Amino acid sequence: MKRSLLIILSLVLLAVFSFSPTASAKEKPHIQVAVLLDTSNSMDGLIDQAKSHLWKIVNELASAKKDGQVPKLEVSLYEYGKDSIAANEGYLRMVLSLSTDLDKVSEELFALKTYGGQEYCGKVIESATTGLTWSKNKDDLKMIFIAGNEPFTQGDVDYKNACKNAIKNSIIVNTIFCGSYQDGIDTQWKDGADLADGQYANIDQNQELTFIQAPQDDEIAKLGKQLNKTYIAYGSLGLKNKKRQEEQDSNAASVASEVMVQRSVAKSSAQYNNSGWDMVDAEKEGKLDLDKVKDDELPDEMKGMSKKEKKEYIEEQKKKRDSLQAKIKKLNEARNKYIAKERTKQAKDNTLDSAIIKAIRKQAKKRNFSIK
Numbered sequence: 001m002k003r004s005l006l007i008i009l010s011l012v013l014l015a016v017f018s019f020s021p022t023a024s025a026k027e028k029p030h031i032q033v034a035v036l037l038d039t040s041n042s043m044d045g046l047i048d049q050a051k052s053h054l055w056k057i058v059n060e061l062a063s064a065k066k067d068g069q070v071p072k073l074e075v076s077l078y079e080y081g082k083d084s085i086a087a088n089e090g091y092l093r094m095v096l097s098l099s100t101d102l103d104k105v106s107e108e109l110f111a112l113k114t115y116g117g118q119e120y121c122g123k124v125i126e127s128a129t130t131g132l133t134w135s136k137n138k139d140d141l142k143m144i145f146i147a148g149n150e151p152f153t154q155g156d157v158d159y160k161n162a163c164k165n166a167i168k169n170s171i172i173v174n175t176i177f178c179g180s181y182q183d184g185i186d187t188q189w190k191d192g193a194d195l196a197d198g199q200y201a202n203i204d205q206n207q208e209l210t211f212i213q214a215p216q217d218d219e220i221a222k223l224g225k226q227l228n229k230t231y232i233a234y235g236s237l238g239l240k241n242k243k244r245q246e247e248q249d250s251n252a253a254s255v256a257s258e259v260m261v262q263r264s265v266a267k268s269s270a271q272y273n274n275s276g277w278d279m280v281d282a283e284k285e286g287k288l289d290l291d292k293v294k295d296d297e298l299p300d301e302m303k304g305m306s307k308k309e310k311k312e313y314i315e316e317q318k319k320k321r322d323s324l325q326a327k328i329k330k331l332n333e334a335r336n337k338y339i340a341k342e343r344t345k346q347a348k349d350n351t352l353d354s355a356i357i358k359a360i361r362k363q364a365k366k367r368n369f370s371i372k
Helices: 002-018 041-062 102-111 121-131 159-168 181-186 189-195 217-230 238-255 257-267 279-284 307-343 352-366
Strands: 030-038 072-080 092-099 141-148 172-178 200-203
Touching: 030 041, 030 121, 041 072, 041 102, 041 141, 041 172, 041 238, 041 257, 041 352, 072 102, 072 121, 092 102, 092 121, 102 238, 121 141, 121 159, 141 352, 159 172, 159 189, 172 181, 172 189, 172 352, 181 189, 181 200, 189 200, 200 352, 217 238, 217 257, 217 307, 238 257, 257 307, 279 307
Parallel strands: 030 072, 030 141, 141 172, 172 200
Antiparallel strands: 072 092
16 A cells, blocks of 8 residues: 555656646747947947848847757847946946847937947946846857957956956857957957957948848838738837837838848847737737736727637737748848849958857857857
8 A cells, every 4th residue: 555655646746747847848048149339439330330230130140049949039238438428337338138129129229329438348348247137058149249449458347357257157258349450459359259258350330331232122121011010019018119119110211221121021030029018929928818908908909899809800910920921031031042142242341240140150059059
């Protein structure tokens, strides 16, 4: 009898362990990126490049997978080197903590303004390392990208200590010097990257940006705008976030048509997730409880609907979105082939996106992430 009870107890414990969330659910891999931008007077060109290439970089990251899983992408933004920020704060500020809200990243990036100041690289690296909620998993891809044009040695925080502390926490520091390659070496930008397993690159922040127009561009941009109509804003912040989505379309289009195309492609990826305010994404992630959504938190077209009608409407928008996203992805495959062919005819770019994408590909491979 005692032996039978022990066997039954063992089976029960095994069943509980097997179905516990920690044992059965494998945590998603993370890609976390902190972008640290010098916003002193001479850096207007750098900020313009960041605005122009945000969605291109996002698309690079959106194609990443690890062990067959799509990773969780989080982006943070810092500015440093601006006199309008208090000296006791190191002339730097966290513009945005690590966030999955890519529209918010875009909004904050487009709001950046340059204003002269002291560029303390060690200080801002230390701030990003200690001030952000980084993944504890050393196998996740965690990267800092810092760009600027003054000596890496300025400020009361030794850049060597800051970079060593970052890599001690599995955070790779990549440095991008705005100027000549040798000047970046002489002012310790390369040394900073070397200390934290990162890549050193130099760019011309004032290089005139050139965009290749592809035959698929107009259709992709058109479909990207149509995607917005499939988002069902709800809750106290729903309308605000839906408006932000439209504003970031306008911001992208104001830079160049290709930027709007890259944004549209990003909106067709799994990384563009708005489950905090959109019913379709919330339903997809199991976060939507229609019984708890009040009628005044619904968009006008859903007010007064029965629960069954609400579910049918959400499913209808999901199908429309899936169809639009599939069309964008197919067009983008053809577009990428066209762009790759045309790019071989042009001189090599010496811009922010090329420096960041090169580092991402190399470092992703080291952490066993695959990027198409």
